[in-house]
Amino acid sequence: MGYRVSRETLDLWLATHAADYEIWAPHRFVGEGCFSDTDSVRYARVTKLEEIELKERSHYSFKEALTPASQTLFYFTQEACTEPEPPVKGAILLLRSCDLHALRRLDDMYLHNGPADYYYARLRERVKVVLLGCAASCESGFCVSMGTNVSENYDMSLDPVAGDFLVDCKDADWAAFFAARGCGEEPVTPAHVEENAVKVTVPEKLSPAVAKASLWNQYDKRCINCGRCNFVCPTCTCFTMQDLYYDENARLGERRRVWASCMVDGFTDVAGGGSYRKKNGERMRFKVLHKMLDYKQRKGYQMCVGCGRCDDVCPEYISFSGCVNHLDEAMKEVQGK
Amino acid sequence: MDMNTAKLKKNAFRVTKVRGKTASRVRVPGGHLEAKYLPVLQEIAEKYGNGTLHITNRQGFEIPGIDFADVDKVNAALQSIIEGLEINQEEEDAGYPASGTRNVIACIGNRVCPFGCYDTTGLAKRIEKAIFPNDLHFKVACTGCPNDCAKVRMHDFGIMGMTEPQFDPNRCVSCEACIKACRTRSVGALSMQNFRPVRDAKKCIGCGVCVINCPDRAWTRSKKKYYRLTLLGRTGKKNPRMGEDFIKWVDEESILKIILNTYDYVKEYIDPNAPGGKEHIGYIVDRTGVEEFLRWALKDVDLPPEAEVYTPLYWKGVKY
Ligand code: SF4
Ligand code: SF4
Numbered sequence: 001m002g003y004r005v006s007r008e009t010l011d012l013w014l015a016t017h018a019a020d021y022e023i024w025a026p027h028r029f030v031g032e033g034c035f036s037d038t039d040s041v042r043y044a045r046v047t048k049l050e051e052i053e054l055k056e057r058s059h060y061s062f063k064e065a066l067t068p069a070s071q072t073l074f075y076f077t078q079e080a081c082t083e084p085e086p087p088v089k090g091a092i093l094l095l096r097s098c099d100l101h102a103l104r105r106l107d108d109m110y111l112h113n114g115p116a117d118y119y120y121a122r123l124r125e126r127v128k129v130v131l132l133g134c135a136a137s138c139e140s141g142f143c144v145s146m147g148t149n150v151s152e153n154y155d156m157s158l159d160p161v162a163g164d165f166l167v168d169c170k171d172a173d174w175a176a177f178f179a180a181r182g183c184g185e186e187p188v189t190p191a192h193v194e195e196n197a198v199k200v201t202v203p204e205k206l207s208p209a210v211a212k213a214s215l216w217n218q219y220d221k222r223c224i225n226c227g228r229c230n231f232v233c234p235t236c237t238c239f240t241m242q243d244l245y246y247d248e249n250a251r252l253g254e255r256r257r258v259w260a261s262c263m264v265d266g267f268t269d270v271a272g273g274g275s276y277r278k279k280n281g282e283r284m285r286f287k288v289l290h291k292m293l294d295y296k297q298r299k300g301y302q303m304c305v306g307c308g309r310c311d312d313v314c315p316e317y318i319s320f321s322g323c324v325n326h327l328d329e330a331m332k333e334v335q336g337k
Numbered sequence: 338m339d340m341n342t343a344k345l346k347k348n349a350f351r352v353t354k355v356r357g358k359t360a361s362r363v364r365v366p367g368g369h370l371e372a373k374y375l376p377v378l379q380e381i382a383e384k385y386g387n388g389t390l391h392i393t394n395r396q397g398f399e400i401p402g403i404d405f406a407d408v409d410k411v412n413a414a415l416q417s418i419i420e421g422l423e424i425n426q427e428e429e430d431a432g433y434p435a436s437g438t439r440n441v442i443a444c445i446g447n448r449v450c451p452f453g454c455y456d457t458t459g460l461a462k463r464i465e466k467a468i469f470p471n472d473l474h475f476k477v478a479c480t481g482c483p484n485d486c487a488k489v490r491m492h493d494f495g496i497m498g499m500t501e502p503q504f505d506p507n508r509c510v511s512c513e514a515c516i517k518a519c520r521t522r523s524v525g526a527l528s529m530q531n532f533r534p535v536r537d538a539k540k541c542i543g544c545g546v547c548v549i550n551c552p553d554r555a556w557t558r559s560k561k562k563y564y565r566l567t568l569l570g571r572t573g574k575k576n577p578r579m580g581e582d583f584i585k586w587v588d589e590e591s592i593l594k595i596i597l598n599t600y601d602y603v604k605e606y607i608d609p610n611a612p613g614g615k616e617h618i619g620y621i622v623d624r625t626g627v628e629e630f631l632r633w634a635l636k637d638v639d640l641p642p643e644a645e646v647y648t649p650l651y652w653k654g655v656k657y
Contacts (some may be wrong), residue, residue, distance in 0.1 A: 032557040036447040036454050036481075036500065036545070040554050060554070069508050069553055131643040227512055240513065242532050258532075259510045261555070 001175040002188030005165045009181050010158075011049045016177070018047040021128070024065040025094040026058035027051055030210075034315075053096065054160055057138045059313060061234030062099050066106060066123060067092060070160030072256045073119065094158065096134055097192055098141060098307040101148035102234035103129070105295075105303055109237045128171065133159035133191030140308030142321050145200040148305040149193050155317075157190035199319045200306065202292050203328045211289065211319060213330035215323070216281040222316050223280035227261030229287070229310035229320065235303050238262060262287055288323055340405050347472065349433035350408060353401065360401040361386075361411050364433060364440040364464040367479070368396035369448070369460030374418045381414050395440040408432075423462065425469045435470035437615060443479040444487040446498070453481030454498030454545055454655060455562045460589065467593055473603050474615040477596065478570070483523075483544045483565070490580040493618050494596055495567035499543030499586065501559035501643070502536065508555035509533050515547035515556055522546050543586070563643070566592055568651060569619040578619070578654020586643040593637045602633035619652065 005013075014023060027044035031037065041053050042060040074081045095103065110120035131154035134143075143149040155171040157279045168188040169175035181187070230236040240260040245253040260267055268276040277283050295303035310320045342352050353358040363378065365618050378398055382390050386401030403411055412432030419426055419433065427434045431510035443463050444450070446457030447598055457479040477494045489495025511532045519527040525548060526540040534547070543563060548556040563586045570580025584591070599618065606629075607614075622630045627650050639648070 029554075029557075031560060032554060034551075035451050035551055036498075036558060037456070040557070042554065069555075070506070127652055226514055226550070226552050227510075231510065231553045244531055246575075247531065261510070261512070264512050264514075279399075 002166065002168045002186050002204070003175070003178040003183040004186055005167050005176040005178055005183045006160075007049060007163070007165070009178065009183060010165050010167075012181070013174070013177060014047055014049060016122045021090045021092045022065070022087070023047065023092045023094070024062060025051070026053040026056070026132075028053045028056075054132070055308045056071060057096060057141070057307070059308075059309065060232050061102065061307070061309065062093055062095055063102070063106060063234050063237075065093055066120060066127070067110075067237070067239070067259075070256055071119065074232075075254045076252070078251050087123050087126075092130060092155075093124060093131050094130045095154075096132045096307075097151040098143045098146075098148045098305045099234050100129060100154065101143075101146075101235070101305045102307070105235045105305070106237060108299055128156065131157040131190050133157060133166075134193045135159070135191045137193040137196045138308060140284055140311040140321070142196050142198040142200045142306040142308060143193060144196050144306075145198075146302060146304060146306035147230070149196075151190075153194075154190075157188065159191050175187050175198040188219060195307075198308065198311075198321050201328065202302070202322050202324060203331050206293050206327055206331060208289070208293070210293075210327060210330050210332045211285055213333050215326050215330040215333075216285040218286040219281040219318065220279045222261070222318055223264060223284055224316055225263045225280050226315065227264040228313045228315065229318075230261035230263055231259060232309040232313045234307060235291070235305060236261070237299065238267075240267075262290075284318070288320065288327075291320075292324055292327070338405070345405075345408070347437075348412070348431070348433055349436045355402075358401070359403050359405055359408065360391075360399050361403055361415070361621075362433070362436065363398040363400065364395070364416065364422075364424070365397050365416060366424070366441050367443040367461030369443070369445075369458040370418075370422060374421055377414065377418055381411055385411050385414075393440075396442045397440050401414050402536055403656065422592055423466070425466065427470065433471050434550075435469075436471075437472035438468055438475045439477075441465050441468075441477045441479065442443035442487055445549070446479070446481040450481055451549060452484060452545070454500045454543070454558075455481060455564075456524050457481050457487070457498070460496065464593065467597060470598065471600065472614065473600060473607070474617060475596070475600070475603075483542045490567050490570045490622070491572055492570050492580060493568070494592070495565075495570060496592060497565040497567070498550065499563040499565055500545045501543060501561070501563055501586070502541070502545065502547050503557050503559055504534070504536070505555050505557070506533055508552055508553045510555070512552060514550045514552060518546045525602070561588070561641075563588065564592060566595070568650065569622060571617050573617060574657065576619075576654050576656045578640045578652050581650055581652055582647045583650065584640065584647070585645045586641065588641050588644075591640055591644070592639050595628075595634050598636050598638070599630075601636075602630060605633070 001136045022045050024043050025046045029040045032040040041056050041058045043062045054099045110117040131151050156166040166188045238260045239257040242256050291304040349362045369569045382400045385407045386400045386405045391399040393399050413430045417428050422546045424431055432589050441461040441462040443457035447453030461479045476492040478487045478489040478492040479496045480489045481498045483497050523544050523546045527534045548558055566584045566587050567580035568583040606625050608616050
């Protein structure tokens with residue numbers, strides 16, 4: 001059911017639902033960007049409309065709401081393990097279409113890739129989604145190429161229009177909330193992008209043979225293996241384990257899982273001192289082919305959702321989409337055509 | 338040919354080696370100006386000067402080859418620049434007033450440079466507003482970070498941008514980018530303890546390299562901007578020397594007060610027979626002793642609690 005909702009009513013909706021849900025939305029952290037006097041747009045828990053960044057696509061994805069960068073799994077003593085209390089509230093995520101598609105990838109990785117991840121699952125079943133419409137394409141995104149520009153599996157959509165908001169409520173309780181507050185009913189279709197400036201074509205016949213192409217060599221020097229591209233990515237799910245023994249009493253500690261990056265040193269370290277993909281070009285190859293080849297072979301659809309965040313964050317101006325668009329040539333090179 | 342050279346110099350014109358010819362000195366506070374003023378300079382140089390411009394060490398332009406007779410016309414022509422740069426002027430169309438206190442210079446700062454910790458030109462202009470016009474010989478420079486591209490340690494007051502890095506352990510992914518960057522590009526103030534970086538606050542110089550290199554915004558900049566203030570560096574014939582550390586983690590307000598207080602101190606103690614009424618502050622301090630100088634400089638200055646004042650203050654340098 002579609003409604004036209006005033007700012008006041010939407011604020012009331014946020015305040016009301018903040019009681020039972022952590023509401024995660026893009027938020028502008030003023031002055032917290034990489035450089036002085038620049039901002040960082042990341043997901044944060046909000047309770048008011050003014051805390052939500054409605055224009056700019058967030059620099060970091062929503063994934064931290066479900067899988068924090070550093071998450072304690074349990075505390076241990078010599079005798080026992082204790083789990084942290086489960087989250088008290090459910091979560092409402094305000095997601096743009098690309099990110100809503102990314103949520104499907106997270107679900108596939110954490111829930112349908114072997115046994116379900118306990119920590120992910122217990123929060124995930126209490127998640128609701130608000131789709132933030134995209135009235136215009138962001139600069140670096142290529143959602144249309146990846147087929148992630150349209151989403152329908154939301155509980156509510158949200159589009160700012162001329163001082164008000166248009167919402168399409170699939171959630172009956174939320175629809176009732178707006179109806180009870182006299183919001184005018186009207187048909188609403190969430191805004192979405194039909195074309196991006198960046199277009200990406202993945203070659204039909206892309207195969208692992210492309211690993212031998214010369215394309216990857218340039219990244220040996222260009223890439224500084226900082227991992228930003230992974231940390232901002234809504235579909236990167238790798239983590240590592242840390243067993244932490246407290247300084248004050250080394251018999252107590254905690255196990256936590258922490259985001260890991262296939263671009264950063266140490267990712268492939270194995271017992272016995274082995275380490276693989278030492279060159280940054282090899283890491284880039286691994287990342288690109290995981291996103292655009294391996295995952296699809298396993299799951300039947302591409303992992304990358306085309307949000308463009310990795311392009312925007314790379315300090316060395318390495319473009320993921322640019323690289324993907326060279327795969328065709330790279331295939332021809334290895335096939336000797 | 339009759340010319341009051343003291344008046345000429347005070348009006349920011351130089352007595353040159355060519356008899357009857359002067360050079361107009363156009364100060365650009367903070368070294369940043371709108372490009373639309375360049376044609377004005379071009380016109381003055383071509384109409385009244387010899388068609389050339391010198392880019393000065395202190396971020397100004399010097400227009401040589403001007404006839405004494407044209408000084409008033411040049412001053413009138415400079416008016417749009419003087420207004421555009423918001424120079425404190427005493428009389429309209431009368432050119433730059435006073436030339437004793439030198440142009441406050443700035444590196445390009447955070448308007449452009451990724452390392453800059455603040456808007457250097459903005460601060461230079463703020464200082465300009467507070468201290469000009471003034472005949473006393475003061476040199477002030479602003480640099481964005483401890484790289485000190487503006488060479489502020491060669492100034493009476495050197496202002497270096499700092500940030501106090503803030504750490505959010507919940508965003509840390511233990512990648513050690515900050516540790517490596519601080520070790521190789523800065524002073525090595527970070528060490529890894531229990532999977533997380535620990536900052537040695539004493540060693541840290543507030544350069545912000547850890548913030549720039551953190552891939553996940555675990556390190557961010559402090560809301561407050563801080564500075565390192567260095568004192569009484571100078572070039573010159575007798576005893577050139579580097580400015581010494583005076584206060585670390587000082588704020589903008591305190592810096593302004595300290596500079597203004599120093600003007601009062603110099604007025605009190607300057608050698609009345611100093612040639613041209615100019616004496617480097619450092620020589621005055623050598624005479625009165627540092628204690629007396631500090632008594633004046635820190636008068637009514639309310640330093641933030643984080644500020645660390647270096648003591649004792651001692652300058653070295655080359656002595657002839
Ligand atoms: S591609 Fe860019 S963002 Fe990713 S690791 Fe390399 S330098 Fe960092
Ligand atoms: S601010 Fe500079 S000196 Fe201080 S910890 Fe960070 S990199 Fe090291």
